[in-house]
Amino acid sequence: MQRLAPLPTLRIRVVPHPFVSAEVATRCAALRAEKGFVPLDALFADLPEHADDVEAIRRAATLARIFNASFETRRRIIAAARAGDDDAASLFSWMEIQAIPSAPCTAITERRAQELEADLLADPADFLTRAERPYPYSANHLHWSFDPEWITRLLTLGRQRFEQFASERRSDTAILVGNGPSLNRTDLSRLDGQDIFISNYATRHPILSPLARGVAVSNYFVAEQAPEDFFDLGKWRVLPAGLSHVLEDDPKTIWLNALGGPLFFSDEPTERIAWHATVSFFWLQVLLGAGYRRVLLIGMDNTYHQPEAATEGTLLHQIDEDRNHFDPNYFRGKYWQAADTGHMTRVFIEADRAYRAKGAQIVNCTEGGALEVFRRSTLAAELSAIDA
Structure with a gap:
């Protein structure tokens, strides 16, 4: 069989026609x-x-x-x-x-991934200047490393695009959408014209997706199992650089240096950003960094139906209808990682502290749910305050 050709350098993908129905x-x-x-x-x-x-x-x-x-x-x-x-x-x-592009990525052992991740967490800025050390990325039992030059180029593009993203802010208020079942009880009729941000398979939501300015994906299994959901969207995509072996670059993709390890809230998301518990925490760092001073949460239920024995990150196969999301087919037939709502609460507390320290606020406008970290209000009342 023909050997793999040398991996191509990073290039921007522009699709000239909507080929894919x-x-x-x-x-x-x-x-x-x-x-x-x-x-x-x-x-x-x-x-x-x-x-x-x-x-x-x-x-x-x-x-x-x-x-x-x-x-x-x-x-x-x-x-x-x-x-x-x-x-x-x-x-x-x-x-x-056809030279179908692929990222310069190599499968590595768990031990090697842990060694690289420890170095990266110890000093992210220094790590990224050391050309001899590949960049690690892991998801459960899967571990990869990337060519450092590739990652450096992605992160450089991410910084440039983040500036454009921030400059397009239409107000000081953002609406951040969780994907809980409470979305089906939320009045979305007044969202047109607002700065709306979604995550994961909310790209399928018939009302929210067309209105959204951007989508974030921080989970490998979400991206890998349905890459078509994040292709040629015409809106900003906010992604960890480690997902570049799953999702191709395009001119509206903001690549970020996403880190696990000890919990922190990043004041400089283009340099490093915390990758913990929920993609919403990922978004909250981005939005504060982009200049938003008030974030309204909807669909942020913070409750999950999952096996009692499951711990955070346990890979589960959703056979039946999905009761955890606005669409019963959200994860149906797919694998997903078990959640830890206690961990989610902790990261939201960290976000609340960071926002308050900047004179900003997060308001929970979710219809019901179990998230009690933030001040509660209704979406109608908060949107009326913008118009007043």
């Missing part, structure tokens, strides 16, 4: 879930009648970048090809010819 994306997602990747013939299936060869290749390449370009998917393709799968071998060769 919801129907095509759904079909490809089902194939990928079944086979581990989308075969070449499926990439060229269901073409419009008027499509010529050039358009057919462009659409197939777009689909391949969405569904087949992540590190783990490429690894599955290579393993299947080596095992004699002709579909995988053909797909791999075609993707090489």
